[in-house]
Amino acid sequence: xxxxxxxxxxxxxxxxxxxxxxxxxxxxxxxxxxxxxxxxxxxxxxxxxxxxxxxxxxxxxxxxxxxxxxxxxxxxxxxxxxxxxxxxxxxxxxxxxxxxxxxxxxxxxxxxxxxxxxxxxxxxxxxxxxxxxxxxxxxxxxxxxxxxxxxxxxxxxxxxxxxxxxxxxxxxxxxxxxxxxxxx
Amino acid sequence: xxxxxxxxxxxxxxxxxxxxxxxxxxxxxxxxxxxxxxxxxxxxxxxxxxxxxxxxxxxxxxxxxxxxxxxxxxxxxxxxxxxxxxxxxxxxxxxxxxxxxxxxxxxxxxxxxxxxxxxxxxxxxxxxxxxxxxxxxxx
Numbered sequence: 209x210x211x212x213x214x215x216x217x218x219x220x221x222x223x224x225x226x227x228x229x230x231x232x233x234x235x236x237x238x239x240x241x242x243x244x245x246x247x248x249x250x251x252x253x254x255x256x257x258x259x260x261x262x263x264x265x266x267x268x269x270x271x272x273x274x275x276x277x278x279x280x281x282x283x284x285x286x287x288x289x290x291x292x293x294x295x296x297x298x299x300x301x302x303x304x305x306x307x308x309x310x311x312x313x314x315x316x317x318x319x320x321x322x323x324x325x326x327x328x329x330x331x332x333x334x335x336x337x338x339x340x341x342x343x344x345x346x347x348x349x350x351x352x353x354x355x356x357x358x359x360x361x362x363x364x365x366x367x368x369x370x371x372x373x374x375x376x377x378x379x380x381x382x383x384x385x386x387x388x389x390x391x392x
Numbered sequence: 393x394x395x396x397x398x399x400x401x402x403x404x405x406x407x408x409x410x411x412x413x414x415x416x417x418x419x420x421x422x423x424x425x426x427x428x429x430x431x432x433x434x435x436x437x438x439x440x441x442x443x444x445x446x447x448x449x450x451x452x453x454x455x456x457x458x459x460x461x462x463x464x465x466x467x468x469x470x471x472x473x474x475x476x477x478x479x480x481x482x483x484x485x486x487x488x489x490x491x492x493x494x495x496x497x498x499x500x501x502x503x504x505x506x507x508x509x510x511x512x513x514x515x516x517x518x519x520x521x522x523x524x525x526x527x528x529x530x531x
Contacts, residue, residue: 246405246462249469253517256471260498260511290470313505 244286251276252290255283259299263306264326267299303327304340311349318345399436401448402475403468405516407435410449413515417493420447428454439478474519483508483524490522 244252255276259267272295273283287295303325310321319330322345327333337345404410414420420437423446428434435449452464467473480486483501487510491497498519499511507525514520 243466246465246469249466250405250517253469253471257496257498257513261500 242289244290248286249290251278252283252287255287255295256291256298259295259302263299263302264324266326266328269295300327300332300336301340303333304337307333307337307345308341308348311345312352318349321345397445399446399448400475401450402514402518403452403464403473403516404449404514404518405452405465405468407433407449407451409515411435411437414447414449417490417495418514468517471513471517471519473517474521477521477523478512480522480524483510483522486510486522 243249255272258272258275269280269284272287273280276283276287278286284295287298291298293301306325307321310316310324311318314321316324322330322333325333327336334344337343337348341348343351402410411422411425414437415422419440421440421443422437424434424436426434430453432451432454436446437449438444438446452468453461456464487497487501490512496513497510498513499509501508501510501524505526507523509524510522512520512522
């Protein structure tokens with residue numbers, strides 16, 4: 209019963225009426241990010257704080273949504289709208305940031321680092337690490353030790369200044385890819 | 393010549409709540425609370441141990457048009473703003489004290505090359521580092 213394509217002028221589907229199914233939104237243009245209201249942001253922050261605090265635990269979307277007091281669906285959408293990346297991507301970025309710290313300071317294996325910061329597999333750890341940092345964990349550690357000097361920036365600011373997207377360091381080989389969600 | 397810093401501005405979502413939080417939980421001393429009209433107050437408090445620096449606990453509407461104020465409120469609420477570092481002589485002890493009073497920490501005391509640091513949030517969403525500097529190497 210769908211209309212023959214292209215016979216009618218395009219109308220925008222009513223936003224509120226979309227059921228929580230997976231209606232594929234034809235996304236040619238990037239919709240302007242709508243910042244959630246202040247009360248919603250406050251609740252989303254609770255979930256984000258939980259990730260900052262308990263990054264090493266196996267936090268899933270249900271747990272995070274519960275922390276914020278939203279349904280999974282609402283939480284996932286609102287989080288992304290507020291912070292520019294899916295909650296899962298934020299969590300894994302936080303874990304990578306913690307891993308960087310351990311690689312710089314602790315004399316433990318990459319596998320141990322991987323487990324300590326909450327990744328369940330070495331493969332996902334390595335690929336996410338490379339995506340965020342631009343180097344493999346081993347290369348990262350080697351370079352750090354070669355350069356020796358600690359980064360003269362307090363850790364709180366390192367975390368606060370890391371941001372969605374990949375490879376902060378300029379000039380690392382490759383990509384400038386549009387921020388595709390690295391699947392939370 | 394500039395002599396020192398005397399005031400810092402911290403934007404808050406609710407001045408009543410901020411007043412209670414900063415004085416009762418963080419142990420600040422209230423130094424000013426005056427009506428400026430439109431429901432906005434000049435609200436100031438000093439950190440314990442530093443009576444010559446006042447925190448202006450500012451309503452986001454202060455000095456801003458409605459749209460800017462709302463953007464500012466959103467930034468505070470989502471936890472994007474970190475006004476600074478609070479110094480302590482014993483990070484672990486202060487962490488326990490403040491946690492006991494219900495202050496939210498996003499990071500427990502953690503060793504860094506410059507000392508021990510924890511991260512806390514105020515009641516609005518602003519984050520502060522709570523840092524205990526390592527003894528400076530004798531020069």
